[in-house]
Amino acid sequence: MATYLAQRLLQSLGVLVAVSVITFSLLYVLPADPARLVAGRSATQDVVERVRHELGLDRPLLQRYLGYLGGVLRGDLGRSYLQKTRVRELLGSRLVPTLQLTLAGVMCELLIGIPAGIIAALRRGTWLDQGIMLGAFTGVAAPQFALGLLLLYVLAYKLPLFPLGGYGGLEHLILPALVLGLAGGGWYARIMRSSLLEVLAQDYVRTARAKGLAGRVVVYKHALRNALLPVVAMVGTDLGTFMGGVVVVESVFGWPGIGQLTWQAIQAVDIPVILGAVTFTAFFIVLANLMADLAYPLLDPRVQYR
Structure with a gap:
């Protein structure tokens, strides 16, 4: 049973990594611009670029993914763009319902x-x-x-x-x-x-x-x-x-x-x-x-x- 459990845990880890890669890649090729949404429709381009830099959206995709993966391994799922609250706390507040x-x-x-x-x-x-x-x-x-x-x-x-x-x-x-x-x-x-x-x-x-x-x-x-x-x-x-x-x-x-x-x-x-x-x-x-x-x-x- 120990061998079987170890194999299944490795398979599960592979599935989770694959899901994170696919989801991360798809979200960041969407036509919507999160920086524009956070800054607001009336914001100037300079403001939008500053928000993009603050959110880390101007970094290469691989660097952003590795940073996200490192955060997940530490139990940090990031911070909401709009609510300015840690995602972990948002999910925790909805866990009981x-x-x-x-x-x-x-x-x-x-x-x-x-x-x-x-x-x-x-x-x-x-x-x-x-x-x-x-x-x-x-x-x-x-x-x-x-x-x-x-x-x-x-x-x-x-x-x-x-x-x-x-x-x-x-x-x-x-x-x-x-x-x-x-x-x-x-x-x-x-x-x-x-x-x-x-x-x-x-x-x-x-x-x-x-x-x-x-x-x-x-x-x-x-x-x-x-x-x-x-x-x-x-x-x-x-x-x-x-x-x-x-x-x-x-x-x-x-x-x-x-x-x-x-x-x-x-x-x-x-x-x-x-x-x-x-x-x-x-x-x-x-x-x-x-x-x-x-x-x-x-x-x-x-x-x-x-």
């Missing part, structure tokens, strides 16, 4: 998708199976902003059961988490159904049935554990992605998370904040996938660390 939405969204996905996928697999070919798969396809295909606005209109405006967005208690969290759950739950239902059907066709499951074990025991003790492996991989990806912020959902519900911060930075071409948010997101995606890989052998002893 993002973590709350991440955990609630993944929980909704699992509560919706896993039971639906199991029922569909056990009722394969019936109207119930077809109905669940139709609902899963609808959840996957529906745009999150449209689904969010619909829930706000019905459950917050017409039936004032929840607040019209914002951040606060549990009542503010339910609707954005439900939007994530309905969209992601469709994927989980389809993956769970396919995986469980594949496992139920394995020889060891047929042997267990031939021994006279009850169908419930065969499914929940022998088949379900192995069928959850693809789901674990999806959970790892979703945890990392959601921790980077869900821009659409956070914008619709006015949720003050990292996604909203990233969107505001993109609109203002605040490059340090964009770079910090992308680095933060990439780190959590890599970390979550690494944890999912390490959890595989706990679910299926046939999977070895190699």
